[in-house]
Amino acid sequence: MSIFGRKEKETATVIYVSPAGDAREIAVPVGDSVMEGAIKHGVNGIVAECGGACMCATCHVYVDETFLNRLDPMDATEDEMLTCTVSPRRPNSRLSCQIRVTQELAGLIVRLPETQV
Amino acid sequence: MFVFDPYSPEMDSNPFPAYETLREQYPCMWSEHARMWILSRYDDIANAVQDWQTYSSAKGNMMDELPGRTGFTLGSTDPPRHDRLRALIMGAFTKKSLEYLAEPARKLARQTIDEFAPKRTFDFVTDFSSRVTVGTLFLMMGLPDEDHTTVRRRVLLMIQSDKATRQKGPEHIEAFQTLVDYVRGQVAKRRLAPKDDLITKLIESEIDGDRLAENEIVMTSMTLIMAGVESLSSFMSMMALNMHDFPDARRKVIANPELMAPAIEESLRFNTSAQRFRRVLMRDVELHGQRMRAGDFVCLCYGSGNRDPRKFPNPDVYDVERRPQGHLGFGGGKHLCLGTAMARLVTETAMREFFARIPEYGLTIDKLNWTSSTTFRSPTSLPFAIQ
Numbered sequence: 001m002s003i004f005g006r007k008e009k010e011t012a013t014v015i016y017v018s019p020a021g022d023a024r025e026i027a028v029p030v031g032d033s034v035m036e037g038a039i040k041h042g043v044n045g046i047v048a049e050c051g052g053a054c055m056c057a058t059c060h061v062y063v064d065e066t067f068l069n070r071l072d073p074m075d076a077t078e079d080e081m082l083t084c085t086v087s088p089r090r091p092n093s094r095l096s097c098q099i100r101v102t103q104e105l106a107g108l109i110v111r112l113p114e115t116q117v
Numbered sequence: 118m119f120v121f122d123p124y125s126p127e128m129d130s131n132p133f134p135a136y137e138t139l140r141e142q143y144p145c146m147w148s149e150h151a152r153m154w155i156l157s158r159y160d161d162i163a164n165a166v167q168d169w170q171t172y173s174s175a176k177g178n179m180m181d182e183l184p185g186r187t188g189f190t191l192g193s194t195d196p197p198r199h200d201r202l203r204a205l206i207m208g209a210f211t212k213k214s215l216e217y218l219a220e221p222a223r224k225l226a227r228q229t230i231d232e233f234a235p236k237r238t239f240d241f242v243t244d245f246s247s248r249v250t251v252g253t254l255f256l257m258m259g260l261p262d263e264d265h266t267t268v269r270r271r272v273l274l275m276i277q278s279d280k281a282t283r284q285k286g287p288e289h290i291e292a293f294q295t296l297v298d299y300v301r302g303q304v305a306k307r308r309l310a311p312k313d314d315l316i317t318k319l320i321e322s323e324i325d326g327d328r329l330a331e332n333e334i335v336m337t338s339m340t341l342i343m344a345g346v347e348s349l350s351s352f353m354s355m356m357a358l359n360m361h362d363f364p365d366a367r368r369k370v371i372a373n374p375e376l377m378a379p380a381i382e383e384s385l386r387f388n389t390s391a392q393r394f395r396r397v398l399m400r401d402v403e404l405h406g407q408r409m410r411a412g413d414f415v416c417l418c419y420g421s422g423n424r425d426p427r428k429f430p431n432p433d434v435y436d437v438e439r440r441p442q443g444h445l446g447f448g449g450g451k452h453l454c455l456g457t458a459m460a461r462l463v464t465e466t467a468m469r470e471f472f473a474r475i476p477e478y479g480l481t482i483d484k485l486n487w488t489s490s491t492t493f494r495s496p497t498s499l500p501f502a503i504q
Contacts, residue, residue: 050453051167051443055203057211076325077197080204084211117212117458 012106016043019114028101034110035059035097045112052097057084058116059096064109068092071099087113119143122150123180123393123416124283129487129494132392133433136421145405150283151180151491153395153414154407157421159428161404163443165396165417166450169195172396172415174452180393180416180491181278181285183293189336192394192452199451201324206337209257209315212458218253222463225252226470234474234503238481241499246353247346249467254345257459258338259314260303271296272346277489300338304331315341344456351390351488351495353464357471358499359384359435361480366437371472377465380437385423385446387435392420392494394448419445420494477504 011027014037018024028037038046038059047058054077063071071094074082078098082089096110119138122128128135139146139157146155156162165172176182178192187193191203208214229248233239251265260268274292278285285293303316311317319334329337360367360380370376395416402409409415422445424432429441447454454460478501485496 049447049449049457050451051163051449053167053169053449053451053453054200055207055451055453056457057207077200077204080201081207084207086212 010103012101012103012108014101014105015107015109016045017109017111018045019112030101030103032101033097034061034099034101034108035095037101038096043112045116046096047116048097049117050097054078054081054095054098057081057086057095060085060087060089060113060116061094061096061099061110062090062113063092063094063099064111065092067105067108070104074098085113086115086117120150121146121148121155123148123491124150124278124280126280126487126489128491129489130485132420132494133424136418136424139418140421140425145407145409147407148416151416153416154409155416155418156404157418157425159422159425159445162417162419162422162445163449165415166445166448166452169451171399171402172417173399174199174396176397176414178394178396178452179276180395183275183285184290185297185332186336186339189330189332190340191337191455192340196451198324202329202333202337203451203455205322205324206319206455209318210455210457210459212462215459215462218257218459219462219466221256222249222253222466223470225249226467230470230474238500238502241357241501242350242354242496243498245471246357246467247350250350250353250463251346253459253463254342254349257315257345258341259307259312259316264299268296268299268342269346271299272343273488276343276347276493278491280489296342297335297339300335300342301331304334304338341456344454345459347493347495348390348454349456349460349463351493352385352460353467354495354499355388355390356381356384356464356468357501358485358496359387360468360472361478361499361501363435366435367472367476370437371476374469376437377469378461379440381461381464381468382441382444382446383435383437383439386429386439386441386444387423388494389419389423389444389446390493390495391446391448391454393418393492394452417448419448475503478502479504 010030014028016024026037026041035048049058050056144158148155175195177187226249233244271292307317370380393416395414398411398413400411426432447457481500481502488495
């Protein structure tokens with residue numbers, strides 16, 4: 001506990017798995033999006049052309065089924081944008097800019113699609 | 118005393134020295150000539166495009182706005198309505214759904230080259246880029262081929278501003294109104310006889326059970342026409358100019374066509390056609406020691422952010438292998454250009470055809486003329502000789 005309210009930023013681990021099967025574990029600050037965690041650590045395979053505004057469908061990921069029901073449900077815009085992905089949409093498709101990292105999601109596994117653009 | 122005047126002819130031809138002064142000395146500057154704040158550093162612009170609650174588009178996005186657009190186009194609407202409208206239209210602009218345009222664009226490129234190549238001299242703008250881009254856009258929107266020339270002429274007029282009065286002149290507004298009437302007529306025709314085209318899709322689109330309003334359909338179609346005619350054609354022309362000015366880069370791309378895609382990204386960074394857009398502040402903001410007030414307009418100078426050395430090392434070097442992640446050539450955030458996939462597809466297709474037939478070319482004049490616009494930047498013509 002810090003007197004001035006300064007504390008180490010809390011993080012939670014997110015595991016990004018490339019189409020080839022290579023996994024990268026990244027400690028993403030709680031409150032950041034899964035997309036931001038990838039971009040800030042140079043994970044290949046997330047483009048995020050619009051920068052996190054849910055407007056380009058280039059941060060598409062396949063969420064590991066065991067985590068699916070722990071995510072906030074998608075809104076209508078994300079649902080429509082997911083019809084615009086270049087790699088096929090699946091039942092576990094999400095836009096990673098719309099997934100906020102929380103402690104409950106620690107260990108989240110997302111698989112990256114073959115291509116984003 | 119440094120002034121930033123987006124109405125000056127230097128700003129049309131070469132804004133980059135002024136951009137550098139802005140970035141280094143006046144990163145948040147009130148321009149009396151533009152009557153708005155100018156943001157020129159990459160981080161400030163990237164932040165503003167994400168923060169739509171503060172930097173709103175609801176009072177228009179063009180530096181000099183046209184009457185009746187605001188609130189009815191994607192670029193001049195804020196979320197949540199914007200997001201719903203955009204998600205609906207986006208389906209027509211994905212890479213997958215645009216594949217049907219590649220072959221017609223290629224054919225059009227070949228056909229126009231066949232026409233001008235025997236002359237050995239040609240104007241890249243009127244003979245090539247505008248014909249390929251307007252042709253492809255018309256196909257997508259279902260507009261009649263015979264209207265190419267008049268529609269393009271009106272678009273070129275309506276995007277300009279009067280340098281003396283520093284606003285749109287009557288001729289610019291008249292060109293806009295005439296085109297609005299034309300599009301309204303096209304919408305009316307689709308209502309009677311729906312076609313397999315984008316205007317029909319807009320008419321039939323629903324948001325939460327509501328159809329789009331007539332003015333939304335008309336003004337959104339207008340914006341798509343403006344972007345397709347002006348931004349896309351201008352961008353292709355700028356790319357041809359870059360490839361002319363940097364022959365080593367051109368020869369590299371021709372020798373290795375895989376470099377065409379990264380070269381397009383570098384041209385988008387180096388000299389995007391949409392140099393400046395505007396927002397309006399919804400609250401007071403302090404930035405770099407300046408206090409901007411709610412209600413003030415703010416210019417986001419994409420062309421400057423793309424040359425910010427804090428983001429892109431050696432920003433004034435044109436490097437086809439740079440692969441500039443996060444460039445502002447298509448803007449960003451909620452209002453990221455809708456036509457990114459289309460611009461990439463049509464430019465790559467057309468430029469591949471062009472280079473296959475015309476690998477070496479040179480300008481036949483010393484000094485280019487530039488479009489008089491506070492928002493867009495492009496040469497009015499590019500007279501080339503085939504070498």
